[in-house]
Amino acid sequence: MREKLSLAGLIEKVSSYSHDADFDTLKRAYHFSREAHCSQKRKEGSPYINHPLAVAYILADMKMDALSIASGLLHDTVEDAEVTMDDIKAIFGREIAFIVKGLTKLARVEFMTKQEAQAENFRKMLLAMAEDIRVMLIKFADRLHNMRTLQFLPENKQQRIAAETLEIYAPIANRLGIGWLKTELEDLSFKYLMPQLYEDLVKKVASRREEQEGYIKEVIELVGQKLREEGLTGKVSGRIKHFYGIYQKLQKQRITFEEVHDVIGIRIITGSNADCYAILGIIHSLWTPIPGRFKDYIGVPKSNMYQSLHTTVIGPRGVRVEFQIRTEEMHKLAEQGIASHWKYKEKGAIDEKSSKYISWLRDLVQGQRDVPDAVDFLEAVKGEVVPEVVYVFTPKGEVKEMPLGSTPVDFAYSIHTQIGHRCVGARISGKIVPLKYKLRNGDTVEIVTSPAHGPSRDWLKFVVTPRAKARIKQWIKAEERERSVELGIKLLENDFRKHGMSNALLKSGEILSVAKTLGVGTLEELFVAVGFGKITPHQVINRLRPGKEISEEETVRIHKSVKEHKGVSIKGIDDILYHTGKCCFPVPGDDLVGFVTIGKGVTIHRKDCPNLEKLAIEDARLVDVEWQASSEVTAGTRLYVETVDKPGILANLSALISALNINISHLEASSTQDKKSHITLILEVRDRNQLRALMHKISQMEGILRIRR
Numbered sequence: 001m002r003e004k005l006s007l008a009g010l011i012e013k014v015s016s017y018s019h020d021a022d023f024d025t026l027k028r029a030y031h032f033s034r035e036a037h038c039s040q041k042r043k044e045g046s047p048y049i050n051h052p053l054a055v056a057y058i059l060a061d062m063k064m065d066a067l068s069i070a071s072g073l074l075h076d077t078v079e080d081a082e083v084t085m086d087d088i089k090a091i092f093g094r095e096i097a098f099i100v101k102g103l104t105k106l107a108r109v110e111f112m113t114k115q116e117a118q119a120e121n122f123r124k125m126l127l128a129m130a131e132d133i134r135v136m137l138i139k140f141a142d143r144l145h146n147m148r149t150l151q152f153l154p155e156n157k158q159q160r161i162a163a164e165t166l167e168i169y170a171p172i173a174n175r176l177g178i179g180w181l182k183t184e185l186e187d188l189s190f191k192y193l194m195p196q197l198y199e200d201l202v203k204k205v206a207s208r209r210e211e212q213e214g215y216i217k218e219v220i221e222l223v224g225q226k227l228r229e230e231g232l233t234g235k236v237s238g239r240i241k242h243f244y245g246i247y248q249k250l251q252k253q254r255i256t257f258e259e260v261h262d263v264i265g266i267r268i269i270t271g272s273n274a275d276c277y278a279i280l281g282i283i284h285s286l287w288t289p290i291p292g293r294f295k296d297y298i299g300v301p302k303s304n305m306y307q308s309l310h311t312t313v314i315g316p317r318g319v320r321v322e323f324q325i326r327t328e329e330m331h332k333l334a335e336q337g338i339a340s341h342w343k344y345k346e347k348g349a350i351d352e353k354s355s356k357y358i359s360w361l362r363d364l365v366q367g368q369r370d371v372p373d374a375v376d377f378l379e380a381v382k383g384e385v386v387p388e389v390v391y392v393f394t395p396k397g398e399v400k401e402m403p404l405g406s407t408p409v410d411f412a413y414s415i416h417t418q419i420g421h422r423c424v425g426a427r428i429s430g431k432i433v434p435l436k437y438k439l440r441n442g443d444t445v446e447i448v449t450s451p452a453h454g455p456s457r458d459w460l461k462f463v464v465t466p467r468a469k470a471r472i473k474q475w476i477k478a479e480e481r482e483r484s485v486e487l488g489i490k491l492l493e494n495d496f497r498k499h500g501m502s503n504a505l506l507k508s509g510e511i512l513s514v515a516k517t518l519g520v521g522t523l524e525e526l527f528v529a530v531g532f533g534k535i536t537p538h539q540v541i542n543r544l545r546p547g548k549e550i551s552e553e554e555t556v557r558i559h560k561s562v563k564e565h566k567g568v569s570i571k572g573i574d575d576i577l578y579h580t581g582k583c584c585f586p587v588p589g590d591d592l593v594g595f596v597t598i599g600k601g602v603t604i605h606r607k608d609c610p611n612l613e614k615l616a617i618e619d620a621r622l623v624d625v626e627w628q629a630s631s632e633v634t635a636g637t638r639l640y641v642e643t644v645d646k647p648g649i650l651a652n653l654s655a656l657i658s659a660l661n662i663n664i665s666h667l668e669a670s671s672t673q674d675k676k677s678h679i680t681l682i683l684e685v686r687d688r689n690q691l692r693a694l695m696h697k698i699s700q701m702e703g704i705l706r707i708r709r
């Protein structure tokens with residue numbers, strides 16, 4: 001394909017930047033590798049040595065030292081040929097042996113699955129990388145050549161390797177600041193992962209290339225002239241963005257290629273930071289900048305230490321043009337990243353600057369060294385390197401870009417609000433996953449819906465897209481309202497009945513005017529207010545029948561209890577009338593059930609309350625209730641304690657309870673003829689755990705016979 005590869009060519013390349021390199025080792029490595037691989041062919045039929053040689057060329061392009069290039073030549077010998085690590089060590093020394101070892105897959109280990117084997121190999125490589133950066137750079141050169149020659153592999157392998165490259169290698173190249181490598185890996189992966197889209201984009205870009213190149217030339221000339229006028233120097237060059245970059249732009253902005261305006265990038269390389277800002281000023285005085293598109297990565301470098309000024313302006317004839325302005329030094333860093341710190345005379349040891357690039361990798365390796373599961377490790381690495389978005393597919397093969405951390409629920413809402421509301425499950429590549437599963441690149445997401453289903457408040461804990469969040473909240477609000485309307489009507493109907501009034505009043509003009517005197521504008525608002533317990537049925541009735549005042553005592557009491565126990569919610573409804581069952585005294589932490597008891601709001605019982613069956617009467621309605629997390633709330637509960645009848649026991653008991661900071665609101669004790677004491681306590685406890693701890697302590701007291709709730 002590209003240039004014809006040979007040892008002589010390689011040596012020439014290396015001597016162009018390092019005339020005193022260790023050419024002897026290089027030559028020996030070449031011959032050793034050619035010998036070792038002599039019986040092997042690459043998939044397309046050429047001698048295998050072409051692969052390590054191509055890897056060596058890439059390393060020479062990166063101006064690596066001879067030792068690294070020699071390791072590149074040898075990188076497949078142990079794995080694919082009949083060479084041992086000992087051979088390498090004996091012939092080439094410890095350093096090269098270490099690097100080659102890091103690059104050799106654990107081929108002979110039996111793994112459960114292919115996925116695990118891949119993950120384990122990856123972990124091994126990362127561990128070696130963290131120790132010697134050359135392992136990583138050679139691995140990248142190897143991967144790049146494999147990607148460049150991917151057309152010779154069967155399709156399933158192409159897909160797997162391309163996905164892995166896009167998911168792991170390209171992001172790591174980005175983290176290492178090696179811009180050209182990231183770009184090429186992305187475009188190659190894109191080509192194999194989405195061939196149709198890729199071909200399409202290539203054609204479209206080509207169809208506009210001539211026009212755009214003319215345009216670029218025009219802008220370059222204009223800028224160049226202006227710089228000369230202002231006495232500034234700068235190398236101005238232009239380019240059309242890389243395919244995957246354009247594709248991401250299309251996805252992000254949900255536009256077609258015809259609508260993409262800023263595919264043209266102009267780069268200006270100048271002498272100093274001050275010149276960068278001066279040139280920025282010139283660009284902004286020539287053309288109008290687009291708000292929000294100016295980025296000062298000189299002042300605030302990216303995490304991979306990338307520095308540059310970015311701005312997008314509306315250039316000649318209204319075409320958007322992105323400018324990148326940077327110094328020579330910054331440019332070198334942007335293209336070569338960690339490799340730019342490479343000094344071919346240094347050993348593999350990582351200097352201070354390089355270590356910034358891989359501190360995340362070090363941390364990761366440190367933290368994960370003891371994680372036995374290599375697949376988990378790989379996931380952690382992916383979490384660390386993936387870009388901020390994931391690309392997933394609909395079952396029809398349509399690509400969707402989702403923010404990182406998105407779940408099937410986010411995905412469902414991105415398709416349609418109703419699909420989100422009715423989502424009950426999800427399948428990724430045919431397998432059922434939890435709704436809070438985090439989507440990954442390449443996942444095909446199938447949403448399972450059920451028409452009777454609605455969103456849950458819990459979803460708010462894991463969805464990440466603003467759209468999903470907003471839709472879920474909207475639904476919950478509407479549902480709360482609907483339930484309150486229902487409850488409000490029932491409460492009013494019931495009280496009307498008690499006072500011999502007709503339900504027809506509920507639709508009358510009279511009640512509407514009563515609503516207005518109570519400060520609500522519509523009947524629906526009135527029902528909501530009654531359902532929420534903000535207005536009592538009595539208030540309504542008293543205003544409907546002035547002069548026949550009825551007692552509000554009962555309702556007032558319920559209101560008070562709402563204030564005391566703001567700890568319960570009824571399946572998403574906050575602020576509801578409720579009181580706790582005086583038979584079982586539920587506390588936070590208990591499993592609960594509630595009844596809508598007409599006229600009294602909701603009564604809460606423990607699920608294991610012995611009275612429950614008796615209470616399941618006709619006009620009571622079962623509702624799901626839950627405790628809301630709140631540390632401020634206490635609940636009254638009852639304890640029965642049976643003790644031996646001995647002086648001091650009661651005092652000890654109340655001392656123990658007070659010592660735990662628990663209030664005793666009621667205490668009753670009685671003695672029986674068989675010398676026993678029965679003590680009934682009403683206590684204010686925080687939750688079930690506190691209650692349990694207390695019961696445990698009491699049970700260990702001297703003289704205690706039995707204790708129960």
Ligand code: MN
Pocket residue numbers: 051075076142
């Ligand atoms: Mn290889």
